[in-house]
Amino acid sequence: MDLSNLNEKDMALGCKYCIKGEKLVLYITGLCEESCYYCPLSEKRKKKDVIFANEKQINSIEEAVEEARLCGSKGVGITGGNPLLRIERTVEYLKALKEEFGSDFHAHLYTTPKFVSEKNLKLLKDAGLDEIRLHSSKLFNDFENFDKLDFLEKLKLCKNYIKDVGVEIPGIPNFEKEILDLAFEIDKIGVKFLNINELEYSETNYQSLIDRGFSEKDDTTSRISGSFETAKYIIDNFKGKLIIHFCPSSLKDSVQMKNRLINRARNVAKPYEEITEEGLLLKGTINFKDLKDVSEVLEVLKENDVEFELLNDRLLLNPEILEDLIDHLKENNFDFKFSAYISEYYPTSDKLEVERIPLVTKKPNLKLKKK
Numbered sequence: 001m002d003l004s005n006l007n008e009k010d011m012a013l014g015c016k017y018c019i020k021g022e023k024l025v026l027y028i029t030g031l032c033e034e035s036c037y038y039c040p041l042s043e044k045r046k047k048k049d050v051i052f053a054n055e056k057q058i059n060s061i062e063e064a065v066e067e068a069r070l071c072g073s074k075g076v077g078i079t080g081g082n083p084l085l086r087i088e089r090t091v092e093y094l095k096a097l098k099e100e101f102g103s104d105f106h107a108h109l110y111t112t113p114k115f116v117s118e119k120n121l122k123l124l125k126d127a128g129l130d131e132i133r134l135h136s137s138k139l140f141n142d143f144e145n146f147d148k149l150d151f152l153e154k155l156k157l158c159k160n161y162i163k164d165v166g167v168e169i170p171g172i173p174n175f176e177k178e179i180l181d182l183a184f185e186i187d188k189i190g191v192k193f194l195n196i197n198e199l200e201y202s203e204t205n206y207q208s209l210i211d212r213g214f215s216e217k218d219d220t221t222s223r224i225s226g227s228f229e230t231a232k233y234i235i236d237n238f239k240g241k242l243i244i245h246f247c248p249s250s251l252k253d254s255v256q257m258k259n260r261l262i263n264r265a266r267n268v269a270k271p272y273e274e275i276t277e278e279g280l281l282l283k284g285t286i287n288f289k290d291l292k293d294v295s296e297v298l299e300v301l302k303e304n305d306v307e308f309e310l311l312n313d314r315l316l317l318n319p320e321i322l323e324d325l326i327d328h329l330k331e332n333n334f335d336f337k338f339s340a341y342i343s344e345y346y347p348t349s350d351k352l353e354v355e356r357i358p359l360v361t362k363k364p365n366l367k368l369k370k371k
């Protein structure tokens with residue numbers, strides 16, 4: 001059974017944008033007052049006061065705006081850490097994005113109840129926040145001390161200031177009854193949605209999940225066994241107005257991430273590059289030492305009006321054209337003095353290369369001893 005209800009009417013507005021890859025993920029700070037045993041954040045980000053716009057570490061609002069522009073983002077998801085621990089920064093970035101892209105640029109924010117206050121909510125409202133999602137972290141980490149009434153009060157407070165208020169939690173196996181109870185309670189006070197994320201492991205939380213008796217669902221994904229069933233139990237047993245959405249890890253990787261990559265690739269691809277179905281970029285590269293070693297190739301390209309880019313020691317062109325050209329040169333016993341390959345890489349700011357297909361390998365320039 002597929003629980004990921006992709007019917008748009010059964011989803012928070014922020015999720016609709018996210019699935020289409022239209023949300024800028026703004027990681028406003030890694031600082032966080034909680035220590036959830038299942039926290040998936042990487043070492044690079046966890047508890048560090050760093051800012052990321054999607055995959056790129058940034059230091060300024062301009063960089064966030066630029067990343068949103070390159071990705072064709074129609075909204076922002078502000079996350080962390082806890083964005084409320086850097087409320088001034090959060091508000092500054094949010095205001096700037098709204099000013100740049102207009103008031104329709106949808107903004108949602110993730111936090112825990114601890115620093116939800118009239119003061120912070122007022123600041124967020126004035127900056128244009130459209131949606132807020134509270135994570136009842138204490139429920140899973142410190143059950144005895146989880147103050148349900150306080151959590152409900154914080155949600156009510158959010159409703160006074162922010163248009164859409166929801167709860168977002170990981171689907172923790174064996175917490176079915178507690179989550180279902182919470183669903184009924186938040187429905188009574190008019191909370192709009194409950195998002196249940198499929199519990200996932202990462203390099204930072206793996207050991208603590210295993211120590212608590214959880215196990216991997218399979219060896220091809222990072223899903224934890226039983227999380228899907230927890231969400232299913234809640235969806236099957238809940239009756240009320242609350243929208244309950246299960247977000248499987250596959251939705252994050254194969255749909256939302258892929259769509260975000262495709263959107264960015266469309267904006268950053270050079271005219272000679274190709275975009276794959278996964279949203280990666282393909283380009284052909286010739287590496288040379290001396291320009292004269294590629295003079296014949298350049299002539300052919302110019303004669304045929306082929307688009308290319310000439311750098312100091314590299315010639316970049318369409319991957320298919322490069323492949324045809326190399327085949328043709330090989331057939332004509334061309335004396336290659338350069339290397340050539342097709343590279344597949346992420347359209348992200350780090351341009352991470354995932355594959356390199358060699359077409360011509362440079363001959364090693366070795367001087368052999370004469371006997």
Ligand SMILES: C[S@@+](CC[C@H](N)C(=O)[O-])C[C@H]1O[C@@H](n2cnc3c(N)ncnc32)[C@H](O)[C@@H]1O
Binds near residue numbers: 040168197
């Ligand atoms: C990583 S947190 C960051 C934002 C904020 N600190 C919070 O906890 O809401 C974003 C969302 O991921 C969920 N989450 C936390 N750990 C998770 C895990 N191991 N697998 C799946 N979702 C998780 C939380 O419920 C939260 O809604």
Ligand code: SF4
Binds near residue numbers: 081082
């Ligand atoms: S509240 Fe969020 S960021 Fe903080 S420890 Fe928990 S999951 Fe991680």
